[in-house]
Amino acid sequence: MKGLFRKLGLTSGGSEADLEGESPYDNVITSTAPLTSTTNGAQMAKTQKELVQIDNDTIKVLIVGDSGTGKTSLIKNYTTGKKNVTRPTVGVEFIQRNIEVGEKSYKCQFVDSAGQDIFQSITQKFYHGSHAVVIVYDVTKPDTWHNVRKWLKNVQEHGSESVIVNVIGNKIDIQARHITTEEAKEYCDKVDLGYFECSAEVGTNVENTFDETVVHVLKAAGVKNPIIEK
Numbered sequence: 001m002k003g004l005f006r007k008l009g010l011t012s013g014g015s016e017a018d019l020e021g022e023s024p025y026d027n028v029i030t031s032t033a034p035l036t037s038t039t040n041g042a043q044m045a046k047t048q049k050e051l052v053q054i055d056n057d058t059i060k061v062l063i064v065g066d067s068g069t070g071k072t073s074l075i076k077n078y079t080t081g082k083k084n085v086t087r088p089t090v091g092v093e094f095i096q097r098n099i100e101v102g103e104k105s106y107k108c109q110f111v112d113s114a115g116q117d118i119f120q121s122i123t124q125k126f127y128h129g130s131h132a133v134v135i136v137y138d139v140t141k142p143d144t145w146h147n148v149r150k151w152l153k154n155v156q157e158h159g160s161e162s163v164i165v166n167v168i169g170n171k172i173d174i175q176a177r178h179i180t181t182e183e184a185k186e187y188c189d190k191v192d193l194g195y196f197e198c199s200a201e202v203g204t205n206v207e208n209t210f211d212e213t214v215v216h217v218l219k220a221a222g223v224k225n226p227i228i229e230k
């Protein structure tokens, strides 16, 4: 096992029709598949405001950002370890992964949202129940970077007090980038967000970024575990 955690299963499924339950997260469907991982510890997200509550050992992560920034590609890369062909997401898609942290097993439920405006009323339902929200922008597209502020505002309006927010600058494999690491990091430091850069195309830093997001949720929940305390 090369990764920080041992990932046990992959779940995928769900749609708009799944939003009827008490919490939209209640309806994630589960199945099992193997996965690979390569992780080094790296940057950690920032401070949380109050102790995070983890019920039923389930960690809930919502992924938002403009359409085409690579949200689906990132989460598919994280859960399959491979490059995936994607098409624009309709509504939301669910992917669940079971993660072993030492002796303990956690269910990680990822909600991959559609970036297009017409789907935002659906995405809105998922902010509140999320332990973490990951905002993705495309380092080659300035508009997607400026819209990080819009996504952050949505988190602040609809998310819980204790939510952890990380930003991913994706597509760093493309030479013609328009947003520098320094500029993005300076903003994220200022507003207290974790900042990561990835390429879903090549797989750069994807494993580490989502692992660190999970670690930060566990730490924010006061979980004591030698693996996450390293």
Ligand SMILES: Nc1nc2c(ncn2[C@@H]2O[C@H](COP(=O)(O)OP(=O)(O)OP(=O)(O)O)[C@@H](O)[C@H]2O)c(=O)[nH]1
Pocket: 065, 066, 067, 068, 069, 070, 071, 072, 073, 074, 085, 086, 087, 088, 089, 090, 113, 114, 115, 116, 170, 171, 172, 173, 174, 198, 199, 200, 201, 202
């Ligand atoms: N070069 C490069 N292309 C990428 C990368 N990540 C995603 N793409 C491409 O960008 C396009 C959009 O990727 P998606 O993952 O579907 O984007 P999305 O954010 O899920 O889009 P919506 O579902 O519409 O919100 C696809 O053609 C991907 O192959 C990356 O890291 N590098």
Ligand SMILES: [Mg+2]
Pocket: 071, 072, 073, 086, 087, 088, 089, 112, 113, 114, 115
């Ligand atoms: Mg998508």
